[in-house]
Amino acid sequence: MKKKPIIIGIESSCDDTGVSIIKNRSVLSNIIIHQKIHKKYGGVVPEIASRLHDQNIIKAVQKAIFLSKINLDQIDAISFTLGPGLIGSLLVGAAFAKSFSMGLGIPLLTVNHIQAHILSHFIQNANINNSYPKFPFLGLVISGGHTQIIKVNDFFKMEILGSTLDDSVGEALDKIAIMLGFSYPGGPIIEFFSKNGNDKKFIFSKPMVRGLDFSFSGFKSDVSQFIKKQLKINALFVKQNIPDICASIQKIIAEILLEKIQKAILKTGISRIVLAGGVSSNHEIRRMFMSFAKENKRCEIFILKKKYTTDNGAMIAITGLLKYERNLHDSIHVTPYSKFKIF
Ligand code: KG4
Numbered sequence: 146m147k148k149k150p151i152i153i154g155i156e157s158s159c160d161d162t163g164v165s166i167i168k169n170r171s172v173l174s175n176i177i178i179h180q181k182i183h184k185k186y187g188g189v190v191p192e193i194a195s196r197l198h199d200q201n202i203i204k205a206v207q208k209a210i211f212l213s214k215i216n217l218d219q220i221d222a223i224s225f226t227l228g229p230g231l232i233g234s235l236l237v238g239a240a241f242a243k244s245f246s247m248g249l250g251i252p253l254l255t256v257n258h259i260q261a262h263i264l265s266h267f268i269q270n271a272n273i274n275n276s277y278p279k280f281p282f283l284g285l286v287i288s289g290g291h292t293q294i295i296k297v298n299d300f301f302k303m304e305i306l307g308s309t310l311d312d313s314v315g316e317a318l319d320k321i322a323i324m325l326g327f328s329y330p331g332g333p334i335i336e337f338f339s340k341n342g343n344d345k346k347f348i349f350s351k352p353m354v355r356g357l358d359f360s361f362s363g364f365k366s367d368v369s370q371f372i373k374k375q376l377k378i379n380a381l382f383v384k385q386n387i388p389d390i391c392a393s394i395q396k397i398i399a400e401i402l403l404e405k406i407q408k409a410i411l412k413t414g415i416s417r418i419v420l421a422g423g424v425s426s427n428h429e430i431r432r433m434f435m436s437f438a439k440e441n442k443r444c445e446i447f448i449l450k451k452k453y454t455t456d457n458g459a460m461i462a463i464t465g466l467l468k469y470e471r472n473l474h475d476s477i478h479v480t481p482y483s484k485f486k487i488f
């Protein structure tokens with residue numbers, strides 16, 4: 146019988162050090178070390194992030210190996226995030242992965258972070274549907290770094306149909322959260338406070354962007370101006386209206402995303418939608434997409450379990466595994482890239 150490959154995946158593109166070991170498509174261990182220090186700066190400080198990856202990476206690898214109950218010599222290949230992301234952070238993961246690959250004499254597999262968010266749906270039992278999406282499908286990647294609609298024809302045949310022209314949706318949520326007095330990352334805090342809010346209380350204008358592209362910077366400024374104006378009238382405005390403000394913002398964001406996906410369905414004729422990235426753990430976005438699928442019987446929505454929405458090592462390991470199975474090994478001479486690169 147063919148041996149089931151064991152892959153270790155390293156994620157270090159931003160502020161989370163993620164290390165995961167998978168056997169075939171099932172997760173043996175998945176360690177994430179969050180860098181909480183950035184909370185007090187209102188966003189990720191790149192210099193601090195890379196130093197902390199350097200401090201945390203060995204700890205995360207040792208823990209992942211221990212929990213997976215495997216020996217080092219059982220690992221068939223190592224995969225790591227090559228980009229996009231913060232260059233200093235990426236370099237820590239790359240240096241570790243290259244040394245590990247050379248030390249053990251195993252293949253090195255580079256991973257595109259955005260592709261990995263989408264391919265995390267191929268981890269066994271990673272999504273709430275408990276099934277793998279069939280090709281072709283439309284991937285909606287909504288995270289702190291990216292907002293994209295991607296046509297996925299096959300594991301490594303992806304085509305970008307739309308992207309944000311400025312801020313990503315997560316970035317806009319994080320910046321709005323800071324305006325409201327919350328800490329970084331703000332998305333989950335806005336979600337928390339929205340729970341008992343009236344989502345129709347405040348109306349913000351939706352960005353008018355043609356085609357399948359997005360824009361969130363104007364929306365963010367619109368919210369900022371509105372809050373400043375209200376604070377001039379009533380200094381306690383934010384304090385007194387927090388649930389309604391959060392619910393209204395969240396609702397509009399969910400509507401913007403759903404409207405674009407409806408457009409993409411019409412344009413491509415593909416009605417299988419796969420959500421990925423940290424913002425896809427938001428309950429209102431999930432609820433609106435699922436209710437859309439309920440009303441449109443031909444539409445299928447794939448949603449990840451929360452732990453696989455935000456950055457993690459398992460998404461890097463599964464992408465590595467899919468490359469390993471196709472002999473898509475990489476050279477030891479690769480270098481990380483910070484900006485988005487075409488797949
Ligand atoms: O995928 P991710 O961990 O990192 C990137 O690749 O960027 O996404 C992080 C983003 C942050 O902007 C964070 O505020 C947002 O995901 N986020 C959420 C929620 N959980 C995380 N946004 C809205 N609702 C949430 N529950």
Ligand code: ZN
Nearest residue numbers: 262288455456
């Ligand atoms: Zn990410």
